[in-house]
Amino acid sequence: MPAYSQDELASELTNKYILNDQSSSGMMPSARILAEKYGVSRLFLREVLAGLQRQGLVKAVPGRGVFVRKPHMLDTAKNVHTTLRQSAATARHLIEARINIEEQTVRLAALRATDEDIAQLEVALKSFDDATELLARAKSDIAFHSLIAKATQNPVLQVVFGSITTLTFEIMLRSLADAKTMAQGAPLHHSILQAIKAKDPDKAVAAMCKHLHIAEDTYESDFDIPLSDVADRVIKQSFGASISIHEVLDAALKDYSMDILR
Structure with missing residues (x-):
């Protein structure tokens, strides 16, 4: 024995x-x-x-x-994603959570981002601007927001944002597939990055707040129906039934260092 x-x-x-x-x-x-x-x-x-x-x-x-294996921002995402998909969580619920989390991450990123952090954010934003189809644009979008969390240099905030990354990616697909939401939201990425580079936390928070509140005015009925229903509809319409969100998300972040600092 x-x-x-x-x-x-x-x-x-x-x-x-x-x-x-x-x-x-x-x-x-x-x-x-x-x-x-x-x-x-x-x-x-x-x-x-x-x-x-x-x-x-x-x-x-x-x-x-x-x-x-180094701890990674996405380690808790699958479990949280499964749990919340079983609930009646809506886009409203997710956006309320993102506002509370991302206003803090962007504030700290503006104070703490390193030159390497900023360089990675610039790469992600250029990829977003250069993208010509929905999936490529969404991959760059989630990378941009994840890199802001990483730039806080705070492993707890990295894990907290990482836990909702899959849900956030799904809602990004909804936003980027909507011409009105996309037109209002995309330019604010540049405002956010400029504020981080200028080390101006107040401007960074203001730009992020405006960016995240756009869905309140553009989602209409999608704002208060289960997030899983919205995501499933957008994914089916855009990619068919064969796509795996977790595989796509892994691929979206593979070119960026998302390991949590130890």
Whole structure:
């Protein structure tokens, strides 16, 4: 009988190699070393590591080993997305939440954004401006807003915004598919970025506030029906039924560093 249960060994590995970051290279010790150290079989260890991988804590790379996975802004998004899709959450509810979160993120971004943060925001905004179809524009839009959260240098705010990223992406598809909403909202991205570059938090908040309130005047009946119904309709009309929001969102952010600071 092994000295550890699977849950106990998972907790031990998490505390030692993930939370305490003892694997400075990012790679955990080999299966042989870990199995010998903890007195378990390699099969038992593989089952434990597989559980950690399902939680997004480690990543197994064939032929190389098991690596500690850096915390990412999207880690909580899938669970929150599933939970809220089961509720009667509406665009009104999401926008109220975004106003409270993003007015604070943009204020802190204006005070704390690094040159690298600003460079990434400029890349995302140029991609948005250059996009010629809905999905490409939405990918750049969600990247822009996610990068603002990252520029706060606050891991809690990064996680909080990250948790609603999937829902936000869906509502962006609705906004960008609407010519009136798009025409009013798109230019404000430049106002937001200019305020961040000028380190002017008041102007940044004013521009973000105006940007987020546009839907109140343009969504009409879509504002108060379940967000899942709105998103499903837009996705079906624009892309058919085969699209996976989570895959699209991963692709949207893959060119930007969204790892949470440790």
